[in-house]
Amino acid sequence: MASITTPISQSQFKKPQLSILKTPKSQFLSLPMSSFAPVKKTAARMVVVSATTAAEKPKKRYPGEAKGFVEEMRFVAMKLHTKDQAKEGEKEPKGQPIAKWNPSFEGYLQFLVDSKLVYDTLERIVDKAAFPEYAEFRNTGLERSESLAKDLEWFKQQGHGIPEPSSPGISYAEYLEELSEKDPQSFICHFYNTYFAHTAGGRMIGRKVAEKILDGKELEFYKWDGELSQLLQNVRDKLDRVAQSWSREEKDHCLEETEKSFKFSGQILRLILS
Numbered sequence: 001m002a003s004i005t006t007p008i009s010q011s012q013f014k015k016p017q018l019s020i021l022k023t024p025k026s027q028f029l030s031l032p033m034s035s036f037a038p039v040k041k042t043a044a045r046m047v048v049v050s051a052t053t054a055a056e057k058p059k060k061r062y063p064g065e066a067k068g069f070v071e072e073m074r075f076v077a078m079k080l081h082t083k084d085q086a087k088e089g090e091k092e093p094k095g096q097p098i099a100k101w102n103p104s105f106e107g108y109l110q111f112l113v114d115s116k117l118v119y120d121t122l123e124r125i126v127d128k129a130a131f132p133e134y135a136e137f138r139n140t141g142l143e144r145s146e147s148l149a150k151d152l153e154w155f156k157q158q159g160h161g162i163p164e165p166s167s168p169g170i171s172y173a174e175y176l177e178e179l180s181e182k183d184p185q186s187f188i189c190h191f192y193n194t195y196f197a198h199t200a201g202g203r204m205i206g207r208k209v210a211e212k213i214l215d216g217k218e219l220e221f222y223k224w225d226g227e228l229s230q231l232l233q234n235v236r237d238k239l240d241r242v243a244q245s246w247s248r249e250e251k252d253h254c255l256e257e258t259e260k261s262f263k264f265s266g267q268i269l270r271l272i273l274s
Contacts, residue, residue: 062251069243069251070236072193076258081201106163107274110154112221113162114169114268116148120174122191131184133242140238141231142195147220154219166235168267175264185250189257192239194265199228209272 034045064071082094123145128137152162165173180187206222243251 018092068236068240069237070192070248072251072255073189073239073258074196076255077197077262080259080262098205098208099178101212101273102209103213104274105160105191105213106271108209109160110163110166110274111268111271112148112151112219113157114165114172114271116145116152117165117169117173118159118176118194118268119148121176122194124192125180125187127177130181132211133184133188134180136238136242137191137235140195140235142199142235144198144221147223149200150180150220166271168264168271171223172187172268182252185243185246185254186257188239188242189254190261190264192260193261195235196232197265199224199232205269 030205062072065075123143126137127132129138157163176187176190179190203222206219210216210218243254246254
């Protein structure tokens with residue numbers, strides 16, 4: 001019993017107690033609380049700055065974008081018209097205005113032949129559909145190949161020789177073929193501008209030419225089966241639907257091709273005066 005009640009010395013008790021306390025103190029002090037404060041403040045500031053920046057920079061809106069991508073294409077195309085062609089035109093007219101043109105019979109025939117080559121090419125491309133979206137534009141009612149074939153047959157029956165396609169039509173057709181295989185956005189730009197321009201300015205030119213050299217005869221090239229306004233709206237809807245899957249960069253790329261489309265079509269149009 002004496003061995004159980006023997007007291008423990010002070011030195012034996014304190015030594016282990018001090019060793020236990022020292023270790024956590026040194027570990028705690030090695031990570032001072034002051035080092036955490038700046039991190040929390042910086043994070044808070046970054047969140048505030050980010051939110052402020054987003055508020056200060058709203059999404060850029062492109063002309064016509066609110067109505068759909070077709071309206072964007074129309075806006076860009078109209079700016080490339082001359083001032084005598086459209087109210088929104090920004091280009092200065094070169095040469096005589098259309099109202100004062102003096103078309104030649106041979107030149108107009110060449111224009112029709114080259115135009116047919118271009119429409120043949122466009123319609124063959126959408127039928128082949130190297131890209132799935134091209135198939136959307138089959139049988140839209142805007143097709144012109146068959147109508148042009150009828151017109152050229154009429155001229156032939158009147159005793160006129162039908163020329164072979166010339167350089168402007170051949171160059172454009174070759175360009176469209178190449179473009180359609182690798183760049184759907186640019187190809188659709190040409191598709192839109194070719195068909196829609198013909199239903200507007202193209203019809204006006206057709207009437208002027210008919211008055212001067214065809215005794216007012218209206219060619220099949222300027223006729224459509226069904227209500228033209230509805231046919232155009234149907235194609236607008238298809239174009240907007242296709243463009244919904246494009247990025248902003250792809251849409252811009254399409255719009256940038258507009259000027260080249262005008263260049264090719266303008267070369268064919270000028271055949272009327274040759």
